[in-house]
Amino acid sequence: MREFSLPARYTVPAEGGLPELLRANAARHPHTAVIARQRDGGWQDLTATEFLAEVRAVAKGLLRSGVRPGDRVGLLSRTRYEWTLLDFAIWSVGAVTVPVYETSSAEQIAWNLGDSGAVAVVVETPEHLATVEGLRDQLPELTRRWCLEPASGPGAVELLTAAGAPISDGELDSATATVGPDSPATIVYTSGTTGRPKGCVLSHRAFLAVCGNVVPALAPLFRTGESSVLLFLPLAHIFARIVQVAAALAPIRLGLVPNVAQLTDDLASFRPTIVLGVPRVFEKVYNSARATAVQGGKGPIFDRAAATAVAYSRALDAPGGPGLGLRLRHRLFDRLVYRKLRAVLGGRATHAISGGAPLGERLGHFFRGIGFTVLEGYGLTESCAPTAFNPWDAPRIGTVGRPLPGSAIRIAEDGEILLHGEHLFTEYWNDPAATAEVLRDGWFHTGDLGDLDADGYLSLTGRAKEILVTAGGKNVAPAVLEDRIRAHALVAECMVVGEGRPFVGALLTVDDDFLPRWAAQRGLADLDRSELLAHPALLAALDEAVSSANEAVSRAESVRSFRVLPGQFTEQSGHLTPSMKLKRQAVTRDYATEIEAIYT
Numbered sequence: 001m002r003e004f005s006l007p008a009r010y011t012v013p014a015e016g017g018l019p020e021l022l023r024a025n026a027a028r029h030p031h032t033a034v035i036a037r038q039r040d041g042g043w044q045d046l047t048a049t050e051f052l053a054e055v056r057a058v059a060k061g062l063l064r065s066g067v068r069p070g071d072r073v074g075l076l077s078r079t080r081y082e083w084t085l086l087d088f089a090i091w092s093v094g095a096v097t098v099p100v101y102e103t104s105s106a107e108q109i110a111w112n113l114g115d116s117g118a119v120a121v122v123v124e125t126p127e128h129l130a131t132v133e134g135l136r137d138q139l140p141e142l143t144r145r146w147c148l149e150p151a152s153g154p155g156a157v158e159l160l161t162a163a164g165a166p167i168s169d170g171e172l173d174s175a176t177a178t179v180g181p182d183s184p185a186t187i188v189y190t191s192g193t194t195g196r197p198k199g200c201v202l203s204h205r206a207f208l209a210v211c212g213n214v215v216p217a218l219a220p221l222f223r224t225g226e227s228s229v230l231l232f233l234p235l236a237h238i239f240a241r242i243v244q245v246a247a248a249l250a251p252i253r254l255g256l257v258p259n260v261a262q263l264t265d266d267l268a269s270f271r272p273t274i275v276l277g278v279p280r281v282f283e284k285v286y287n288s289a290r291a292t293a294v295q296g297g298k299g300p301i302f303d304r305a306a307a308t309a310v311a312y313s314r315a316l317d318a319p320g321g322p323g324l325g326l327r328l329r330h331r332l333f334d335r336l337v338y339r340k341l342r343a344v345l346g347g348r349a350t351h352a353i354s355g356g357a358p359l360g361e362r363l364g365h366f367f368r369g370i371g372f373t374v375l376e377g378y379g380l381t382e383s384c385a386p387t388a389f390n391p392w393d394a395p396r397i398g399t400v401g402r403p404l405p406g407s408a409i410r411i412a413e414d415g416e417i418l419l420h421g422e423h424l425f426t427e428y429w430n431d432p433a434a435t436a437e438v439l440r441d442g443w444f445h446t447g448d449l450g451d452l453d454a455d456g457y458l459s460l461t462g463r464a465k466e467i468l469v470t471a472g473g474k475n476v477a478p479a480v481l482e483d484r485i486r487a488h489a490l491v492a493e494c495m496v497v498g499e500g501r502p503f504v505g506a507l508l509t510v511d512d513d514f515l516p517r518w519a520a521q522r523g524l525a526d527l528d529r530s531e532l533l534a535h536p537a538l539l540a541a542l543d544e545a546v547s548s549a550n551e552a553v554s555r556a557e558s559v560r561s562f563r564v565l566p567g568q569f570t571e572q573s574g575h576l577t578p579s580m581k582l583k584r585q586a587v588t589r590d591y592a593t594e595i596e597a598i599y600t
Contacts, residue, residue, distance in 0.1 A: 001413055004456035005420075008406030010212030012422060017179040017204030019055075019092045021248045026052040029251060032225055036255045036270070037081035043270060048251065054085060058157060059092035060164025060172050065144050067120055069094025069178040072187065074113045074121035074142075075236075076100040076128055078258035082148050082157055083235045084244050086122055089160075091204075094178040097186045098199075099236035101578035102128065103571055108197075110135045113142055116187050116199055116429060120144035126151045181205040187429050188238050188381050199429030202238075206384040209422035211246040213405040218375075218392050221274050221351055222246070228253035230272040230346070232260055234578065239355050242385040243276050267346040275349045278356040279483075280580070282363060282374060284513075287489035289341055291517045305333040309369025310362060313397070330369070338370040351375060351392060355385070356580070358460060358483045364397035376400050378458060382425045382444055388458045399457040409458060410443065417450045417458070418443040449477065466584065468499045474556045476504055481549045481559060488545035489514050490538070493569040493576075495587050496559065497595050505598035506562040507591055508542055509569055533564050563594045 013020070025034055025048035033045035046054070067073060073090045075097055077083050090097045098116045100109055102124055109131060113121060119141050123129050129147045136142070146156035154162070185204045189197040215222045229247055231254060233240040247254040255270045257263070260281070267275070286306075293302035312330045315322035322330065342349070352367070352374045359376055367374045377389035378400035388409060390401035403409045407421030420443050427435045438445045449462045462477025469475055478496035485494040485506065492511040498504040510533060518541075519525050519532055532538055542564065550558035569575035575587050588595065 001410060002452045003408060003410040004403060004452050005408035006403050006405045006456070008213060009216045010209070010406070012181050012205050012208045012212065015180060017091065017181060017183055018185060018207055018245065018248075019088065019176050019179060021245070021251075022048070022052045022055060022088060025248065025251045029224060032251065033253050034248065034251045035081065035084065036253060038255075038257065043255065045253070051085075054161075055088045055092060056169075056172060057161045057164055058085060058089035059175075060167035061160025061162070062089060062093050062095065062120075062164070063172060063175055064163045064167050065120065065160070067093055067095050067144070069175055070184075071095045071120070072098050072116045072118040074098045074100055074116075074118040074123075076102055076104070076109065076121060076132075077124035077148060077235075078102045079231055079233065079235045079240065079256050080124075080148075080258050081256050084254070084256060085157065087235075087241075087244070088248075091179065091185060092172065093175045094183065096184045099186065099188060099241070101234060101236045103578060106131050106135060110138050111197065112189050112199075114139050115189075117141050120146075122146045122148065122156050124148045179204060181208065182426075184426065186241070188236075188241075190381050198431055198434055200381045201426040201429055202381075202384050203426055206423045206425065207242065207245050208249075209406060210242055210384045210386060210404060211249045214242075214386060214389065215246055215250050217389075217405060220392055222250040222252050224250055224252060226252075227273045228255065228270070229274040229276060230255045230257065230266060230270045231276060232257045232263060232266070233276060233278065236578065238381045238385045239278075239379070240276070243353070264344060267344070271346045271348045273348050273350070275345055275352040277352055277354055278580070279354060279359045279363075280357075280486075282352070282354065282359060282367065283487060283489075285341070285344065286363060286366065287514060289344070291489065291514065291521075294521060295517065302337060305337040306366055308333050309338065309367075310365040311369070313365035313369035316368070317397075334371070341370050342372055345372060353377065353389070355379065358400075358479070360483055360487050361398040363487065368395070368397065378460065380446060380448075382438070382446075383419055383421075384423045384425070387419050387421070387423065390457075396455075396457045399453075399459050401458065402456045403458075409452060409456075411450060411452055412445075415449040415451070415461065417446045417448045417460075419446060420444070468496065468504070470498050470504065470556070471500055471502045472556065476553075476557045480552055481506070481557075484549035484552055485545050485559075488542070488548075490518060490541055491545055493582070495569075495582055495584065497588070497598065501599055503560040504557060505595070506546065506559045507565055507587065507594060508562050509565050509567065510538075512568060530566065533566065539564070561598045563598055565591065565594065 030049045031047050034048045035051050036043040036045045073095050087097050098118050100112050148156045181204050183204055184201050186202050187199040189199050231240055235241055257266045290302050293299050308329045312322050354374050355377045375390040375395055377386040379386040388401045388403050410418040424444050447465055450458050450460045452458055462479050466478050467475050481496050482494045485491055490510055492509045495507045546559050575583050
């Protein structure tokens with residue numbers, strides 16, 4: 001059993017909670033821009049004083065409507081300024097936010113709002129409102145509903161602001177005073193990859209312990225008045241939510257956009273100094289850049305530049321650093337290639353924070369080599385997002401970093417990762433049995449497998465519940481293979497199979513965005529999608545991806561055969577969670593014929 005911990009760099013206050021962050025900012029940095037909203041194609045900055053005033057105005061409306069301390073309030077919307085505004089307003093009346101993905105089905109919405117006992121909900125669109133209205137019989141406690149963008153009339157923010165006008169500052173302050181560090185801040189429902197989503201209760205203490213320790217540990221990235229972060233991941237997910245709070249605690253300028261469709265334009269206009277993303281975002285940046293280079297006849301130059309970036313990054317970790325020849329090549333490619341790539345990411349960002357899945361060593365070294373270091377971290381909903389992250393000045397690529405200061409990571413005898421600290425969740429809502437199963441003696445049993453090196457850097461090796469055991473008795477961790485196969489530009493998703501089978505196989509889906517480019521470059525643009533998926537050239541390219549992944553494992557663990565599926569795994573098809581995790585049981589059920597074909 002191995003264990004590693006770091007001393008805390010922040011002490012959670014004995015009183016108060018997250019609303020105090022906004023009061024402190026208004027007192028210390030009254031004229032500093034802390035948040036920006038999109039207006040008329042541009043950005044409108046709000047100072048700490050202005051943002052606090054808007055939050056309090058909406059909070060008074062919630063109070064006037066009957067929302068009381070401890071009540072649960074649903075929030076169903078894409079990432080946008082109003083999401084953060086409402087989150088802090090809900091906290092300011094002592095209530096508890098229940099985030100719901102805007103892509104959720106009626107059944108999922110009913111479960112999240114019903115199980116939590118939500119008394120009110122704010123939705124984004126008339127379609128969302130119609131869905132909630134259709135669930136009224138199932139949600140008797142849900143008596144208040146507002147819409148941010150109604151078909152007609154004022155929206156939720158305007159209605160709440162107007163309704164709250166009669167509420168005095170003293171009345172609101174009394175409600176805010178009910179919030180303590182151990183008060184529930186939110187109930188976040190887990191992805192539900194293996195059954196009904198569980199409501200994970202996170203306290204104000206958990207958020208403050210995480211952000212209060214992350215911000216000083218990454219101090220050069222959180223410079224008040226200079227740094228900024230653009231948030232485009234769903235705020236219903238804890239990863240984006242913690243960045244929202246970290247930006248408020250620092251404070252730094254926070255921008256919010258609803259999706260990645262216009263991400264390049266949003267990065268160019270907002271020009272963040274930090275980018276938050278998941279591995280798929282960074283994979284697409286790399287793959288799109290390479291495809292553009294190939295299309296313009298500059299593929300060989302890009303490939304040499306990429307190889308130089310990887311070599312340069314690796315050399316940074318070696319004694320003596322990069323040699324003279326490598327430094328000269330790196331300088332040349334910086335002028336030809338790297339600067340253009342950094343410009344795509346806004347031009348000012350030197351670092352990104354990545355989580356949700358492993359990025360892979362090659363991409364990690366590539367991005368650091370172009371002057372854009374991706375700091376990988378690791379966490380779960382139950383740990384209020386990051387429980388480990390790479391230091392800005394000593395990242396160890398291929399690992400997910402060291403423990404959050406003030407916390408501890410332990411590797412059990414069977415390789416399971418155990419966590420301890422103030423950042424852990426309190427309980428699963430209404431589910432004491434499930435809580436007792438994973439919270440034992442103050443340690444959270446994650447179900448993930450990993451290893452700690454002598455310096456406390458954590459490496460992930462798989463998930464205990466996902467380990468496959470072949471007919472030959474070989475234990476196989478799917479994540480190792482899946483992450484490497486998925487890194488190929490043509491691959492959208494991959495699921496490794498082989499439980500009880502004679503060898504390991506895989507189901508692959510093809511990236512619809514990249515496939516037309518790939519086909520055009522090979523003179524196959526006239527073929528339809530079904531013909532492309534069966535074309536020998538595409539199957540050969542996918543076979544190369546699988547062969548490359550197999551280099552990371554033993555022959556007994558390697559993928560011997562694969563099948564290409566006609567469509568993609570999506571949330572709508574029921575094969576991905578809102579946070580883009582595979583629902584393995586659903587895929588196994590729905591593609592049983594294709595899996596059987598691998599072995600026959």
